[in-house]
Protein backbone atom coordinates (compact mmCIF):
# COMPACT_ATOMS: atom_id res chain seq x y z
CA UNK A 1 0.00 0.00 0.00
CA UNK A 2 1.51 3.33 -1.07
CA UNK A 3 0.37 5.67 1.69
CA UNK A 4 3.24 8.01 0.68
CA UNK A 5 1.16 8.93 -2.36
CA UNK A 6 -1.79 10.10 -0.26
CA UNK A 7 -2.17 13.85 0.15
CA UNK A 8 -2.74 13.77 3.92
CA UNK A 9 -0.89 11.87 6.59
CA UNK A 10 -3.72 12.39 9.10
CA UNK A 11 -7.40 13.34 8.72
CA UNK A 12 -9.38 14.35 11.81
CA UNK A 13 -12.96 13.34 11.00
CA UNK A 14 -15.63 15.10 13.06
CA UNK A 15 -13.35 18.02 13.89
CA UNK A 16 -16.38 20.29 14.32
CA UNK A 17 -17.64 18.33 17.34
CA UNK A 18 -17.07 19.19 21.01
CA UNK A 19 -14.24 16.66 21.30
CA UNK A 20 -13.05 16.87 17.70
CA UNK A 21 -12.22 20.58 17.97
CA UNK A 22 -9.80 19.86 20.84
CA UNK A 23 -8.27 16.96 18.91
CA UNK A 24 -7.73 19.23 15.89
CA UNK A 25 -6.25 21.91 18.12
CA UNK A 26 -3.79 19.44 19.66
CA UNK A 27 -2.73 18.17 16.23
CA UNK A 28 -2.15 21.80 15.20
CA UNK A 29 -0.20 22.48 18.40
CA UNK A 30 2.13 19.56 17.63
CA UNK A 31 2.81 21.13 14.26
CA UNK A 32 3.71 24.56 15.68
CA UNK A 33 7.32 23.63 16.44
CA UNK A 34 8.47 21.79 13.31
CA UNK A 35 11.93 21.05 14.80
CA UNK A 36 10.23 19.02 17.52
CA UNK A 37 7.65 17.38 15.29
CA UNK A 38 8.21 17.27 11.53
CA UNK A 39 5.32 19.01 9.78
CA UNK A 40 3.08 16.46 8.09
CA UNK A 41 0.20 17.35 5.80
CA UNK A 42 -3.13 16.89 7.58
CA UNK A 43 -6.79 17.78 7.14
CA UNK A 44 -10.06 18.12 8.99
CA UNK A 45 -13.18 16.38 7.68
CA UNK A 46 -16.92 16.62 8.27
CA UNK A 47 -20.20 17.64 6.70
CA UNK A 48 -19.98 21.41 7.17
CA UNK A 49 -17.18 23.40 5.55
CA UNK A 50 -18.16 26.50 7.54
CA UNK A 51 -17.89 24.69 10.88
CA UNK A 52 -14.55 23.13 9.97
CA UNK A 53 -13.24 26.51 8.83
CA UNK A 54 -14.30 28.04 12.16
CA UNK A 55 -12.50 25.26 14.09
CA UNK A 56 -9.27 26.06 12.23
CA UNK A 57 -9.73 29.81 12.77
CA UNK A 58 -10.26 29.29 16.52
CA UNK A 59 -7.18 27.05 16.73
CA UNK A 60 -5.16 29.65 14.80
CA UNK A 61 -6.17 32.34 17.31
CA UNK A 62 -5.48 30.13 20.30
CA UNK A 63 -2.06 29.06 19.02
CA UNK A 64 -1.12 32.48 17.66
CA UNK A 65 -0.63 31.03 14.21
CA UNK A 66 -2.67 33.02 11.66
CA UNK A 67 -1.53 30.93 8.70
CA UNK A 68 -2.94 27.71 10.15
CA UNK A 69 -6.28 27.70 8.24
CA UNK A 70 -4.46 27.89 4.91
CA UNK A 71 -2.10 25.06 5.87
CA UNK A 72 -4.74 22.46 6.78
CA UNK A 73 -6.94 20.68 4.24
CA UNK A 74 -10.73 20.47 4.49
CA UNK A 75 -12.58 17.37 3.26
CA UNK A 76 -16.37 17.30 3.06
CA UNK A 77 -17.94 13.95 3.84
CA UNK A 78 -21.03 12.57 5.54
CA UNK A 79 -21.38 9.31 7.47
CA UNK A 80 -24.63 8.61 5.61
CA UNK A 81 -22.86 8.87 2.23
CA UNK A 82 -20.50 5.88 1.75
CA UNK A 83 -18.96 7.32 -1.43
CA UNK A 84 -17.93 10.46 0.45
CA UNK A 85 -16.34 8.31 3.18
CA UNK A 86 -14.40 6.35 0.54
CA UNK A 87 -13.13 9.58 -0.99
CA UNK A 88 -12.04 10.82 2.44
CA UNK A 89 -10.34 7.51 3.32
CA UNK A 90 -8.45 7.41 0.01
CA UNK A 91 -6.82 10.74 0.79
CA UNK A 92 -5.45 9.76 4.20
CA UNK A 93 -2.82 7.43 5.63
CA UNK A 94 -4.60 7.61 9.02
CA UNK A 95 -8.17 8.66 9.87
CA UNK A 96 -8.76 9.79 13.45
CA UNK A 97 -12.51 9.45 13.83
CA UNK A 98 -14.21 11.77 16.37
CA UNK A 99 -17.78 11.24 15.08
CA UNK A 100 -19.96 9.68 17.74
CA UNK A 101 -21.98 8.03 19.13
CA UNK A 102 -19.88 5.22 17.64
CA UNK A 103 -22.58 2.63 18.16
CA UNK A 104 -24.62 4.50 15.53
CA UNK A 105 -21.98 6.16 13.34
CA UNK A 106 -18.79 4.13 13.82
CA UNK A 107 -19.15 1.19 11.45
CA UNK A 108 -19.30 3.00 8.06
CA UNK A 109 -16.04 4.79 8.86
CA UNK A 110 -14.25 1.55 9.81
CA UNK A 111 -15.62 -0.07 6.61
CA UNK A 112 -14.41 2.77 4.37
CA UNK A 113 -10.97 2.64 5.98
CA UNK A 114 -10.64 -1.14 5.60
CA UNK A 115 -11.76 -1.01 1.98
CA UNK A 116 -9.31 1.76 1.13
CA UNK A 117 -6.28 0.50 3.06
CA UNK A 118 -6.38 3.36 5.56
CA UNK A 119 -5.46 3.11 9.23
CA UNK A 120 -8.34 4.11 11.51
CA UNK A 121 -8.30 5.21 15.15
CA UNK A 122 -11.01 6.72 17.31
CA UNK A 123 -11.73 8.18 20.74
CA UNK A 124 -14.56 5.82 21.59
CA UNK A 125 -15.62 5.83 25.21
CA UNK A 126 -18.84 3.85 24.72
CA UNK A 127 -18.97 0.30 26.13
CA UNK A 128 -21.95 -0.37 23.80
CA UNK A 129 -19.75 0.20 20.73
CA UNK A 130 -16.77 -1.95 21.77
Ligand SMILES: NC(=O)c1ccc[n+]([C@@H]2O[C@H](COP(=O)([O-])OP(=O)(O)OC[C@H]3O[C@@H](n4cnc5c(N)ncnc54)[C@H](OP(=O)(O)O)[C@@H]3O)[C@@H](O)[C@H]2O)c1
Pocket residue numbers: 013014015016017018019020046047048051077078079080098099100101102105123124125126
Ligand atom coordinates in the same frame (compact mmCIF):
# COMPACT_ATOMS: atom_id res chain seq x y z
N1 LIG B 1 -12.91 8.59 25.16
C1 LIG B 1 -13.33 9.67 25.77
O1 LIG B 1 -12.88 10.04 26.86
C2 LIG B 1 -14.35 10.50 25.13
C3 LIG B 1 -14.64 11.74 25.63
C4 LIG B 1 -15.56 12.47 24.97
C5 LIG B 1 -16.17 11.94 23.84
N2 LIG B 1 -15.86 10.73 23.41
C6 LIG B 1 -16.46 10.12 22.24
O2 LIG B 1 -16.52 11.09 21.24
C7 LIG B 1 -17.77 11.00 20.60
C8 LIG B 1 -18.16 12.38 20.11
O3 LIG B 1 -18.47 13.19 21.26
P1 LIG B 1 -18.70 14.73 21.12
O4 LIG B 1 -19.15 15.19 22.45
O5 LIG B 1 -17.48 15.37 20.53
O6 LIG B 1 -19.92 14.79 20.07
P2 LIG B 1 -20.49 16.02 19.25
O7 LIG B 1 -20.06 17.32 19.83
O8 LIG B 1 -21.95 15.75 19.08
O9 LIG B 1 -19.76 15.88 17.83
C9 LIG B 1 -20.16 14.94 16.92
C10 LIG B 1 -19.39 15.14 15.62
O10 LIG B 1 -19.87 14.19 14.69
C11 LIG B 1 -20.23 14.86 13.51
N3 LIG B 1 -21.30 14.18 12.80
C12 LIG B 1 -22.51 13.80 13.28
N4 LIG B 1 -23.23 13.22 12.30
C13 LIG B 1 -22.44 13.23 11.20
C14 LIG B 1 -22.62 12.77 9.86
N5 LIG B 1 -23.77 12.20 9.44
N6 LIG B 1 -21.61 12.93 8.98
C15 LIG B 1 -20.44 13.50 9.36
N7 LIG B 1 -20.22 13.98 10.60
C16 LIG B 1 -21.22 13.83 11.50
C17 LIG B 1 -20.67 16.24 13.95
O11 LIG B 1 -20.66 17.11 12.82
P3 LIG B 1 -21.53 18.48 12.77
O12 LIG B 1 -20.72 19.49 13.54
O13 LIG B 1 -21.63 18.79 11.32
O14 LIG B 1 -22.86 18.20 13.43
C18 LIG B 1 -19.60 16.52 14.98
O15 LIG B 1 -18.40 16.93 14.35
C19 LIG B 1 -18.73 10.41 21.64
O16 LIG B 1 -19.71 9.63 21.00
C20 LIG B 1 -17.83 9.57 22.53
O17 LIG B 1 -17.87 8.22 22.18
C21 LIG B 1 -14.96 9.99 24.03
